[in-house]
Amino acid sequence: MARQCVFSALAALAFVASAGALRTEVADVAGSSDAPWSDVAPVCAKSIQAELEERLALLGSVPAQLVSDPEHEDVQSMELLHEIRVSWAQGGGQEGCKGQLGGLLASLAAACEEASPEEHYVFKYYKPKLPQKTCAASSDDLFIYGQRLVEALQVPEEEVLEKKLTPEVAKLVQSLYFLRTGWCPWPPPTTRRYFGPASGHFMDNMWSFSSMAFVMRKRAKTQGTVVALVNKAMEGPRALQDSVLFQHELPTLGVAAGGLGFWAPQVLLLDLQGTCNQTSPALRKQLFARLTSWWQKKQELRWSAANFARRSRLEWRCVDCPPPCRLNLNLEKKQNDKMVSELLRVSSPLGLLGFGSGMQADDGQTPLSMATILGTKEMVEMLVSHGAWLDSRMNDGEEPLHHAATAQDQHIASLLLQNKAPVNSQDAMGWTPLTRAAIAGREDIVEQLLEHKAHVDVEDLHGRTALLLTADEGHTEIAALLLQSRARVDARLENAEGPLHAAVVQHAVQGDASLVDLLLKSRAKVDARDPEGYTALGAAVNLEDEDAVRLLLQHRAQADKIQPGNSTPLHVAAAQGTTKLAEMLLENRAEVDSMEVDGATPLERAYVFGNVEVAAALLEHRADPNFRMPASEPLLVRATHAHEANFVSLLVQHKAEVNIKDQEGQTPVDWARSKGYTDLVELLLQSASQANF
Missing domain, CATH: 1.25.40.20 (Ankyrin repeat-containing domain)
Structure with a gap:
């Protein structure tokens, strides 16, 4: 008997990100007045860290491979997708699973063409030359390379920009960067099921990448709560262990929280069959399923299992809610306070607390902190009106305003500020609410905080200010607000780059020169050095960034400023073969015969690296043709x-x-x-x- 299609619809996610109301359409049971909630004992971050550390200890020390280099491309899969796409375009009328996949490929390609994504500039300079990415090829990548694309997230951006990747890894990272330009819709424009067992790896690849794209967006927005609805048994027909939640979404969540690190989501399972004692341990174990390669890479850097496990403070709880289970808690409409109280009772570690009592859980969490984490304005309003403490601190030093600074609803921060919540409190990292809002790109909340006299130059534990961290993220509008409030334009810690260097790197990544221009017009020290000794101009030349080089030279950056190794930017341009950059430097009076430590001139570097055009430009500017090392x-x-x-x-x-x-x-x-x-x-x-x- 032919197997049925198993490629589940992307729109049918088990995950629900709590950015406002928790809404699930389940009919109320007539006559039931109270929801039969049963809050199973929560698992704190330290316990999960211990579980992960124990698992890592069993793995031992295994040499890591950053990204698996495929020995050969999946030619058969590529040919199959091409056949399906062509047949669909020609109106071939394929039925069943292949016909449905053809529709999905066409929808994805159309979404890509509409978005008009641009490929990252750095891949133009890779050798051997990489083929230019197209929308059709990018759609195929989801299905052929999805799992390896997730592994490619481990590749440091610096290695990409410095062109240190092998051809196989460069190809994967090129595909990843093209998909990350934002064209790939979530969920894709379809609600059907797709094909079957003959191409099950297509399903695995698609779900691997799509789950990561979904979770990464939540992580980037620092959304702290993820709710999963469980309505399947562990075994039997349509078992939980065969679900997308089990096989892809929770492992992906584990990678985002523990592999990439420094994200502390709170996972809340609502088990609609009342089997938390079975489902919770099994699902929690899946958080670690794909962390092996990430741990092995950190081992090379001499990380301990304990340090790796502590990268995330993910917390876990499971709530049994068997039939009759009332989940029609529409918090946006706020039908009555009892609904709000009931959700608080389920979500809070202490159950329903007396408002304003100041009681806290072991981790310092209060109903108000939970309400701000959930991002529910109605809950915050009610708690504040009942006298909830605005300065209650969790164990990590976070106060309600810290969470409100990244909440989807800006009115939560406004409400707390109007009630005189402390505006300059620092968490365990030394971050203030302003720091958090700036990093998250929340211009609206940054404006509110500045209006309430937030201090702009507060340093975190590493000496970083909000402006420096904003420059790292490339948020030009927020940097302008901070500078208008007299933030120090050259603020930097002793062993790290300043805002201008960070902006130059971001320009190379994003292609937007506005932040570099803003900092220069705000009188940033154009020839300041980073800890390695590079000026911003030196960094821009290293990144082959013509626009940034032009801006820096226009603001009188010294073209001859010595870089590490007694090198100059002109030496770098000559070695890289960037003729345009060399000409720009020469036109700004760069010394054409300056020598490095070993005595090499730019002409020597151009010769060694075979860059004839640069050599011609140097000789036109009177470089010594008789030079000898x-x-x-x-x-x-x-x-x-x-x-x-x-x-x-x-x-x-x-x-x-x-x-x-x-x-x-x-x-x-x-x-x-x-x-x-x-x-x-x-x-x-x-x-x-x-x-x-």
């Missing part, structure tokens, strides 16, 4: 010996000494004759004749 031979001799005709021609055109001798007393002509390079012999003799004439 200490204990080395003249460039013309070396170019002749290596039969590099382009360089030989270029050097003699700019008056290189044709009869110059090497350490053995040989001239370039002697070398050309001994090697049988008749073309170079003719060129050199002709040049010598013209020079004598």
Whole structure:
């Protein structure tokens, strides 16, 4: 008997992100007056960390591979998707699963074309050259490489920008960056089921990447609560262990919280069959299912299992709510306070607390802190009106306003501020509500906090101010607000870059020069150095960023400012082969024959890396064509010996000494004759004749 399609609809998620009301359409049972809630003992962050640490200890020390390099592409899968797409476009009328997949591929490609995503500039410079990404290819990537694309999140951005990736990994990261431009819709425009067991890996890849995209958006918005509705048994038909929630979404949540780290979501399971004692342990274990490769990579950096496990403070609780279970708690409409109280009772570690009593759970959590985390304005209003303490601190130092600073509803922060919540309190990281709002890109809340006299230059435990962290995220409008409030434009900690360097890096990533321009116009020190000794101009040249280089030079950045190794930006441009950057530096009076520690000039670097165009530009600006490195031979001799005709021609055109001798007393002509390079012999003799004439 043919198997049924198992490719579940993307829209049928088990996850519900709590950004406002918790709303589930389940009919009330007639005559039931109270929901039969049963709050199972919660699992705190420390317990989950201990579980993870124990699991890591069993793995031992295993060499890590950052991203699995596929030995060969899945040609059969690519051909199958191409066949389905072509058939759909031609109106082939494929029925069943393949026909449905054709519709999905067409919808994804259409969504991509409408968004007009732009590929990250850095992939243009990779060698061997990467094929330009198209919308059709990007749609295929979801189904063919989805699981490996999630692994590629481990690749540091610095390695991408410095072009240190192998061709196989570069291809995966290129696909990942194109998908992360934002074109990929969530959920995709369909509500049907898709195909079957013959292509089950398509389903796994799609769900792996799509689940990560969903969770990453929640993580980026610092949304702290995730609710999962469970209505399946562990075994039997349509078992929980076969569900997307079990196989993909919870493992993905574990990667986002523990692999990427520094996110502390609160997971709330609502078990509609009243089987938390079975489902909760099994689902919680799935949080660790895909952390192995992330842990192995950290082992290379000498991380301990304990340090890795502590990267996230994820908390877990499960609520049994078997039939009759009343979940019609429409908090937005706020039909009565009892509904709000009931959800508080389920969500709060202490059950329903007396408003204003000041009682706190072991982790310091109060009903007000939970209400701000859930982002429910009605709950906050009610608690504040009943005298809830606005300065109650959780164990990590967070107060309600810290959570409100990133809440989806800006009115929560407004409500707390109007009731004189402390505006400059620092959490365990040293972050104030202003810091949090700035990092999250919440311009509306930043404005409110500044109006209530938030201090702009408060430093966190690492000495970072809100402006520096804002520059790291590339939020130009928020940086402008902070600068208008007299934030220190050059604020930086001792061993890290300042806002200008951070803005230059962000410009290379995002392609928006507005933040760099803003900081320069605000009189940032244009030639300040980062801890490694690079100026902002040096960093921009390293990143091959023409717009940033132009802006910095317009604001009088010194083109000859010495970088690490006694190098200059011109040396870097010459080595990279970025002719336009070299010309911009030369036009701004860069010293054409400056020497590095080993005595190399920019012309030497251009020759070594085979960059003829840059060498021509340097020679046009009077670089010495007869230069020789200490204990080395003249460039013309070396170019002749290596039969590099382009360089030989270029050097003699700019008056290189044709009869110059090497350490053995040989001239370039002697070398050309001994090697049988008749073309170079003719060129050199002709040049010598013209020079004598």
